[in-house]
Amino acid sequence: MRYKHIVFDIDGTLIDTEYAVLHSLQDTLIAVTGINKEINELTFALGIPGKNALKKLNIPERSFSLILEDWERCMCKYSNTVCIFQGISDLLEALVQSGYELGIVTSKTREEFKQDFESFDISNCFTAIICADDTVEHKPEPDPLFKYMEVTNASNNEMLYIGDSAYDRECAKGAKVDFALAGWGSHSREIQADYYLEKPDDLLSILGD
Template sequence: MKYSHIVFDIDGTLIDTEKAILMSLQKTILDEKGIKKDLQELHFALGITGKDALLQLGIDDIDYVQFIWDEIFKKYSGDICIFDGIRRLLEELKANSITLGIITSKTRKEYEDDFIRFGIAEYFDTVICADDSNEHKPNAEPMEKYLQYANAKRKETLYIGDSVYDMQCATSAGVDCALAIWGRIDSGDIEATYYLNFPKDVLNVLVDNNKHDDVLLDWAIELQFLSQCGLTYSKDLFDIERFERIREISVEIVSTKAGLSLEKVNNLFCNETGFQTPKLDTRAAVFKDKKILLVKEVSSGTWSMPGGWVDVNQSIYSNTIKEVNEEAGLDVIPERLIAVQDRNKHNIPKYAYGICKVFVLCNVLGGEFKSNIETSESKLFSLDELPELSVEKNTKEQIKMCFMAEQDDNWKVMFD
């Protein structure tokens, strides 16, 4: 199994409490403080402690208002239920000897009053409540407490929750996280290791079976290609309906195996019309003093050759110039092609669509690095002192190929 500890949030993950929390909070602040808020305006309160929520609302006598909120919350308890599939999931995880835990923003009393009655508390070995830490989600302390009390290793622990605060708590502690979309309207822009549409999807992330996943992904890619061709050229309404269903199946396969939401996969995987062709990505090989120029990515902290998608109004030549200028602040002239590669044959993870990577040797005219939203710095590296690379964009083997091309005036373009 990939993880030996699975830790859950409660509200919005194990039990559906959104309506009860928001409606009771709405009534509390209206009755006690005369504050009128739409339910949408109170969504920030999901995933943090009640006191933190009241603090953000500018409530001064927090303890008293919290007491009133708790009392009003009880009147909505009939609207709370366990999400479909949770009980069966917990049984299967236990059957596979997975240690289960909870990290919640509820106090210990709220945990006992609101959760115990559902009859699933017995599945959990370690429970971290708001009382157990000085800092709360999104701070890492609750997760650090769990790791300590449960004697769990970071790399073997997965935290599942429905809010950005849950994901930030796990990430700050160096723990993988999964967004429980079954407890949300949408995933928004929340960053997570996995996106789970249904509770049963948790089981898919536990098995690290790369070969099996590659085969399924190959099938999904082919199904998507065939369905898009069918939707492009078919005239019969019944055939179009069938091709639309084939496309949906391809999305479901990718979503299940990649741990991404159906919405996200659909936007990434099925966002084109017409005959499907690979995307183009350029990477600029810029050398000085027998060292190659790399840029550090803001999003990941890893390093890559300057480059990116070829814009619809750009050529390979012009896009290479544009990307180097944007990411490294340099003005360059593309000199010659080094290689044209099928990305999925050289880089990981495998993508669900085709990409042709074009490596271009460039000469520098001038310029200097400028702060930008994509990269935080640029630096020259020799082949034997390469930093941590963004391997989905360039590997050590690809960079070595560029070194070889730069040193060989008679270099012949390599292509897959």
């Protein structure tokens, strides 16, 4: 077994939240700030903490709390658009049966994780979950993966991190952890990766299971 720990990002990797994230952000910006952005102007917000997205929009920090609360409430309007990517449930079941330790490293806060992810029946597959609250620095910095290693006593050479964005790749690179690109959720095939996965069960071929 080359890897002991298979660690996943959430948005764009395990669940498809793109429509909900972007449209709720668009609605919130209009309602709270009057800023009206097209959806394609907001895709940078995918895969990074909400505070970082607001910084990139040049929103004053004094407004962060109000906007983030409204954004999270607005996400609930689009909850019916959020779903597990096809093939993910079967992949996780196969990995667990094969003896892998499964983890999550996400830019979601713990509260966002509870609201957006815990209701799915795959949440109990994961033994260690690192959220944005758990580190001072976030992706693309390597700190979240370092925190995962601290919590699980895993070493970087026995871990594989799977994500859909350049932020995920940079996080893995900084932590010297092998990275697999989730092609089913990624916006770019130009992101460098140790493995390119077109569909979830491609991972099983790579692992040899």
